[in-house]
Amino acid sequence: MxxxxxxxxxxxxxxxxxxxxxxxxxxxxxxxxxxxxxxxxxxxxxxxxxxxxxxxxxxxxxxxxxxxxxxxxxxxxxxxxxxxxxxxxxxxxxxxxxxxxxxxxxxxxxxxxxxxxxxxxxxxxxxxxxxxxxxxxxxxxxxxxxxxxxxxxxxxxxxxxxxxxxxxxxxxxxxxxxxxxxxxxxxxxxxxxxxxxxxxxxxxxxxxxxxxxxxxxxxxxxxxxxxxxxxxxxxxxxxxxxxxxxxxxxxxxxxxxxxxxxxxxxxxxxxDLSDGDPNITLLLQQIREQLDQGPKTLVELQQFALLETVFKKVHAKTAVDRLEADGKVTCRRARSYDQFIVERAADSLF
Ligand SMILES: C[S@@+](CC[C@H](N)C(=O)[O-])C[C@H]1O[C@@H](n2cnc3c(N)ncnc32)[C@H](O)[C@@H]1O
Missing domain, CATH: 3.40.50.150 (Vaccinia Virus protein VP39)
Structure with a gap:
């Protein structure tokens, strides 16, 4: 032992x-x-x-x-x-x-x-x-x-x-x-x-x-x-x-x-991982890298978060909201997340 x-x-x-x-x-x-x-x-x-x-x-x-x-x-x-x-x-x-x-x-x-x-x-x-x-x-x-x-x-x-x-x-x-x-x-x-x-x-x-x-x-x-x-x-x-x-x-x-x-x-x-106030700095960066390859739906970003990162599906939306508020992405909203499109903001220097 x-x-x-x-x-x-x-x-x-x-x-x-x-x-x-x-x-x-x-x-x-x-x-x-x-x-x-x-x-x-x-x-x-x-x-x-x-x-x-x-x-x-x-x-x-x-x-x-x-x-x-x-x-x-x-x-x-x-x-x-x-x-x-x-x-x-x-x-x-x-x-x-x-x-x-x-x-x-x-x-x-x-x-x-x-x-x-x-x-x-x-x-x-x-x-x-x-x-x-x-x-x-x-x-x-x-x-x-x-x-x-x-x-x-x-x-x-x-x-x-x-x-x-x-x-x-x-x-x-x-x-x-x-x-x-x-x-x-x-x-x-x-x-x-x-x-x-x-x-x-x-x-x-x-x-x-x-x-x-x-x-x-x-x-x-x-x-x-x-x-x-x-x-x-x-x-x-x-x-x-x-x-x-x-x-x-x-x-x-x-x-x-x-x-x-x-x-x-x-x-x-x-x-740290904590559901209360998660530190999503890494996810913000990872989502930006994904958007470098072209627009993505919110469902695609949720799948990405779940399967390719340590974050949960739910954090993808939090990250997109944060990036949008910072002028880094633009969103074409739709009720269904598989038609909710996220792309790099035109003037954003990623
Ligand atoms: C890290 S410890 C396992 C700890 C255990 N899984 C736990 O969480 O309590 C690794 C164990 O694998 C045993 N071991 C090493 N090589 C082995 C092998 N080829 N087949 C089976 N057991 C092996 C070692 O004797 C050791 O007890």
Missing amino acids: WDRDPHTEAKHDVLKIYLDAWFPIMASRWSTGICYVDAFAGPGEYRDGSVGSPIIALDAACRSEVSQYPTEVQLVFVEKEPDRFAHLESMVVGRDLPQRCHVTRRLGACEEVLLPELDGIKASRGPVFANFDGWGVDTPFELIKRVGQGRRPEVLVTFHSQWFTRFAGQEEVGAGDRVFGDREWRAVADLASPIDKRRYLVDEYRRRLTAAGFPYHLTFELLDEGNHPLFLVFGTTQEVGVEKMKDAMWRVDTVSGSKFRDPRDPNQLAF
């Missing part, structure tokens, strides 16, 4: 808020069974007694809001280190589980034991939420691809801060090939600036997620008080998944005071 970093705590808050919604919604809609996977499960507990991701998931799965539905709920935990695995076992064994809730624990490397396990329980027939939270950069793309072949898959992949430096500097090309699933990412070497490299790596990873069956994604960095970043990538088949994950992320900031950063932001602004 080890101490829980503040950014890990924030990530656990995001996970808990998301899974507390995910389990009951999926259980109510899918009679085929639902499955949560923790591929790098850890010991289930930290030194201060706070619980790890597998136990957070188990607690969420055991609630009566979930067990009231007649669907099978499967949880699959994989941990490579025997001591950690034994501790996790001790936290699960003897626990009173609802009748249709099953927990499978496997000691071993996830790249070897996970897929046979998922095949055995026929997890791909129903929704699967797979949490890949390794040390550094361990998640093989092969696993992401296989999870993506299911009917309603979602993945949450954690990358640690050294990800960008190790891959941008091509220090470990073998690890890079495993994480990206091919060698094309190595073209990062042709880029000069660290900012371009970072953006390229994030975009390359997103491109592969789309190809692997996750057309919607959300990438964000969590920063703790010491500014230690944790980079999270969420992939899903449904836009609503991104909306819910983003809600979780915005709610967590008000709880923990952690900061967020958009990994594709060239200026790497870190800011």
Whole structure:
């Protein structure tokens, strides 16, 4: 066991808020069974007694809001280190589980034991939420691809801060090939600036997620008080998944005071997320860049905010109102947002 970093705590808050919604919604809609996977499960507990991701998931799965539905709920935990695995076992064994809730624990490397396990329980027939939270950069793309072949898959992949430096500097090309699933990412070497490299790596990873069956994604960095970043990538088949994950992320900031950063932001602004009075400086800039390419409807800008930034759909309108008040854009208003046109003001020096 080890101490829980503040950014890990924030990530656990995001996970808990998301899974507390995910389990009951999926259980109510899918009679085929639902499955949560923790591929790098850890010991289930930290030194201060706070619980790890597998136990957070188990607690969420055991609630009566979930067990009231007649669907099978499967949880699959994989941990490579025997001591950690034994501790996790001790936290699960003897626990009173609802009748249709099953927990499978496997000691071993996830790249070897996970897929046979998922095949055995026929997890791909129903929704699967797979949490890949390794040390550094361990998640093989092969696993992401296989999870993506299911009917309603979602993945949450954690990358640690050294990800960008190790891959941008091509220090470990073998690890890079495993994480990206091919060698094309190595073209990062042709880029000069660290900012371009970072953006390229994030975009390359997103491109592969789309190809692997996750057309919607959300990438964000969590920063703790010491500014230690944790980079999270969420992939899903449904836009609503991104909306819910983003809600979780915005709610967590008000709880923990952690900061967020958009990994594709060239200026790497870190800011609080708070629904009360959000700091939308970055979004103003991002929307202006979009309008450089031509007029957009408000619906398009809302989609852009939801799917390409750390902001929520609702913030797009706030940003457009602000830009209009500042004379940066002109709006052709319409009752329906898909006919509400926003364009650069003719004399605006963007
Ligand atoms: C960051 S910790 C996981 C923390 C846990 N997800 C949580 O939030 O409480 C990573 C864990 O993955 C385990 N691990 C490392 N490589 C692994 C592999 N190839 N397969 C399964 N587990 C692995 C490590 O022993 C460690 O316990």
